[in-house]
Amino acid sequence: MKEFYQKVDSELVFFPELGIGRYPVPQERPYDARYFQRYQQMAETETGRQLTVSRIELIARHYHGPVLDVGIGAGQFVSMRPFTSGYDVNPAGVEWLKEKGLYVDLYSTVSPAISMWDVLEHIDDPEAAVARAGEIVFVSIPIFRDSADILQSHHFRKDEHIWYFTDEGLRNWFRTQGFQCVEHNRMECELGRQGIGTYAFRRIK
Secondary structure, three states: HHHHHHHHHHHHHOOOOOOEEOOOOOOOOOOOHHHHHHHHHHHHHOOOOHHHHHHHHHHHOOOOOOOEOOOOOHHHHHHHHHOEEOEEEEEEHHHHHHHHHOOOOOOOOHHHHHHEEEHHHOOHHHHHHOEEEEEEEEEEEEEOOOOHHHHHHHOOOOOOOOOEEHHHHHHHHHHOOOEEEEEEEEEHHOOOOOOOOEEEEOOOO
16 A cells, blocks of 8 residues: 555546546746746747737636736736736746736735636645636636546646646536636637647636
């Protein structure tokens, strides 16, 4: 049994009945100035700009008002969408937000709308994060068929990605948090991103 628990603590664990997998990412993570700069370079490409526009359009179909962007990448979404603030754990991202007066602590307030573009899979305690959304959560995230699909994917990142979902697993997980899916699309795949699902989840009243 010792070997079993060692595997649980060091390898990918996937539960097909839940459609959820977890990898024990070390506490030391690559979120620094170089990470921020890399995302700045990606944001300034044509695909990067189109992704940001498509995300803004997704929100506009379901919600009008202030949004807290969790995990800002390079900050392009925060810069382009009015009434948008940000939260990040990367010191470079935090500094960028504070310089612009746009930093908001996710865990100190309830925001009506939260966006998580390529972020939910990075968060140690996603339940605590999603609980801070009062009305709606927008998500883009890698989606997998099964554990074999995870292991073969370029989205299997042992230094960053903790959580791995199937489409059904993600929908069911959000349902247990009190949300229902009001839109699912593959718009980011159409823009060249492999294996990404995009969702809007509204809180069930």
